Amino acid sequence: MKTIEQIAAELQGYDPQALPAADVARFLSLLVTPVTDRLELPLFEALGRVLAEDVVSPFNVPPHDNSAMDGYAFAGAALAEGGELQLKVVGTALAGKAWQGTVAAGECLKIMTGAIMPAGLDTVVPQEFVSVQGDSITVPAKLLTPGDNRRLRGEDLMQGRAALSKGELLTPARLGLLASLGMKTVPVLRPLRVAYFSTGDEILSLGELPREGAVYDSNRYTVFGMLRRLGCEVIDMGVVRDEPVLLEAAFISAAALADAIITSGGVSVGEADYTKAMMKKLGDVAFWRVAMRPGRPMAVGRISQAKSASSPFLASADSYQTNSNPNGAILFGLPGNPVAVMVTFLAFVRPALLQMMGCSAPHAPLLRACSVEAIRKKPGRTEYQRGTVNTASDGSLQVRTTGNQGSGVLSSMAQANGLIVLHHGQGNVAVGEDVDVMMFDGWM
Numbered sequence: 001m002k003t004i005e006q007i008a009a010e011l012q013g014y015d016p017q018a019l020p021a022a023d024v025a026r027f028l029s030l031l032v033t034p035v036t037d038r039l040e041l042p043l044f045e046a047l048g049r050v051l052a053e054d055v056v057s058p059f060n061v062p063p064h065d066n067s068a069m070d071g072y073a074f075a076g077a078a079l080a081e082g083g084e085l086q087l088k089v090v091g092t093a094l095a096g097k098a099w100q101g102t103v104a105a106g107e108c109l110k111i112m113t114g115a116i117m118p119a120g121l122d123t124v125v126p127q128e129f130v131s132v133q134g135d136s137i138t139v140p141a142k143l144l145t146p147g148d149n150r151r152l153r154g155e156d157l158m159q160g161r162a163a164l165s166k167g168e169l170l171t172p173a174r175l176g177l178l179a180s181l182g183m184k185t186v187p188v189l190r191p192l193r194v195a196y197f198s199t200g201d202e203i204l205s206l207g208e209l210p211r212e213g214a215v216y217d218s219n220r221y222t223v224f225g226m227l228r229r230l231g232c233e234v235i236d237m238g239v240v241r242d243e244p245v246l247l248e249a250a251f252i253s254a255a256a257l258a259d260a261i262i263t264s265g266g267v268s269v270g271e272a273d274y275t276k277a278m279m280k281k282l283g284d285v286a287f288w289r290v291a292m293r294p295g296r297p298m299a300v301g302r303i304s305q306a307k308s309a310s311s312p313f314l315a316s317a318d319s320y321q322t323n324s325n326p327n328g329a330i331l332f333g334l335p336g337n338p339v340a341v342m343v344t345f346l347a348f349v350r351p352a353l354l355q356m357m358g359c360s361a362p363h364a365p366l367l368r369a370c371s372v373e374a375i376r377k378k379p380g381r382t383e384y385q386r387g388t389v390n391t392a393s394d395g396s397l398q399v400r401t402t403g404n405q406g407s408g409v410l411s412s413m414a415q416a417n418g419l420i421v422l423h424h425g426q427g428n429v430a431v432g433e434d435v436d437v438m439m440f441d442g443w444m
């Protein structure tokens with residue numbers, strides 16, 4: 001486990017007051033460690049979990065050479081002569097049982113998709129290409145080469161080879177693959193527990209009466225949604241008032257219960273509140289101004305688990321297991337602005353949480369799309385503009401920004417299906433220029 005000071009020393013030219021986005025990602029990857037506890041789950045419960053060990057195929061899939069088509073199987077050597085073939089049909093092979101018998105030269109077998117290819121037969125002519133005369137068929141010349149329309153034993157999964165690797169997220173395809181190996185259960189890493197709360201005395205919880213200068217807590221719901229899409233167990237702590245006793249209790253119980261804590265608000269420079277002071281008091285925390293937009297203020301580090309935590313949250317939290325990590329919980333102190341919360345989550349927190357989940361590929365690939373509008377951009381910071389990506393009539397990807405890009409304008413995020421990532425050194429974007437986009441359909 002590295003301290004904030006040790007990680008900072010590893011980053012060349014580390015400047016917490018103007019930290020490039022790329023350094024944030026590197027810093028976080030050095031800060032977090034993957035969970036190791038594992039459990040064995042039935043396949044239906046394992047969707048979205050992370051595989052805890054390599055899965056080696058215990059047998060060949062498919063187990064036998066078999067037909068890829070409904071048609072007629074024969075020995076492909078007969079195709080060497082090049083002309084039309086006359087073959088006598090001597091039987092029918094159905095899927096699910098082996099055909100007993102032999103097929104001599106000049107003969108063939110009617111065969112169904114998935115039926116085992118009998119020994120000596122290696123080629124299938126699809127039924128729609130042949131003409132049938134009584135118990136014989138004619139195969140047209142120059143249609144086939146030997147081996148056509150046959151699936152080879154082990155071509156999907158070879159016995160003894162790795163079918164899936166530790167650290168892979170269990171997608172629908174991977175669940176299906178495990179099922180094709182006959183596995184009823186699968187070893188996965190335990191899910192992450194993430195506690196989150198909003199700070200700020202102007203933040204109203206739903207159900208509270210509106211009052212002047214106050215806004216409803218939207219971060220609670222965006223953070224909840226993004227965490228649940230990642231498969232995290234969430235510990236929702238609502239809004240925590242700006243009072244030292246309440247903040248301390250919230251941090252202490254969150255650190256005792258969760259692997260990670262996400263807060264929003266209270267980390268900007270001018271903040272007159274106690275959030276930053278409490279983070280400093282209870283943890284090993286770095287406070288940054290990130291060279292990005294939206295975003296900027298962020299606090300990151302570790303909050304220790306206090307031994308004798310007594311707090312209203314812990315008292316009502318019997319159903320939660322306490323955090324098994326003696327090093328405390330990782331803190332992601334996000335800015336308060338609703339768009340900034342979502343952007344910093346997607347850009348930094350999500351990959352860090354995936355790394356903590358044990359996922360071996362925490363970074364999603366960026367796509368390239370053609371910007372249909374000019375975008376103003378200052379070099380020296382990373383900008384994440386909200387965009388709608390669509391497929392143009394020529395099949396290429398196009399992107400346009402969604403409305404007002406202010407960091408409090410959550411509707412820009414609600415309309416978007418991805419973020420336009422304008423990198424640190426990049427300047428203005430011209431109409432028709434390609435830009436990087438981070439699609440978040442399916443993540444959120």
Ligand code: AMP
Nearest residue numbers: 198216217218219265266268335336337
């Ligand atoms: P802060 O980072 O605390 O200075 O907050 C920046 C802005 O975000 C302020 O306008 C806050 O009112 C707003 N904000 C902070 N927290 C929330 C929240 N949970 N829901 C909606 N808006 C928020």
Ligand code: MG
Nearest residue numbers: 200265266336
């Ligand atoms: Mg505030």
